[in-house]
Amino acid sequence: MSGYGGQPPGWNDPYGQQQGPYGQGGAGQQPGWDPHGQYNQGGGSYGYGPPGVYGPPASEGSAIGALVANIIVTLFCCGVFGIAGIITSAMAMSKVKTDPAAARKLTTWSWVIFGVSLVIGLIIIVVYVAVIISQADSSTGSI
Structure with a gap:
């Protein structure tokens, strides 16, 4: 793999957009979820990722x-x-x-x-x- 900023080997963007480093978005990309599963807030920050799934609370x-x-x-x-x-x-x-x-x-x-x-x-x-x-x-x- 080429590191955090580049595309993985063999990765072809299905939409034909240029993908930038994680969290920075690519050309024409809106803030939100990128194809790698990371949350992009725009402006270069990494965000927190998807929320966790919690089970039912334990019962006594x-x-x-x-x-x-x-x-x-x-x-x-x-x-x-x-x-x-x-x-x-x-x-x-x-x-x-x-x-x-x-x-x-x-x-x-x-x-x-x-x-x-x-x-x-x-x-x-x-x-x-x-x-x-x-x-x-x-x-x-x-x-």
């Missing part, structure tokens, strides 16, 4: 939901794993604005921990109820 909704769900499962199902879910969802909430990819992974892990804690808590409750029922049957039915 799923991390907050995971935090609340893990707190509830920790309180009502006595889930020790829920504490790990609380910690991971709190970490996800702190990283939503700065590192959305890591926040998404931490939120996913906190939901997985919630599911495991809920299943373990329900199994413990079912076993506890079964033991109480079997104790009640054995104390009233046999002499």
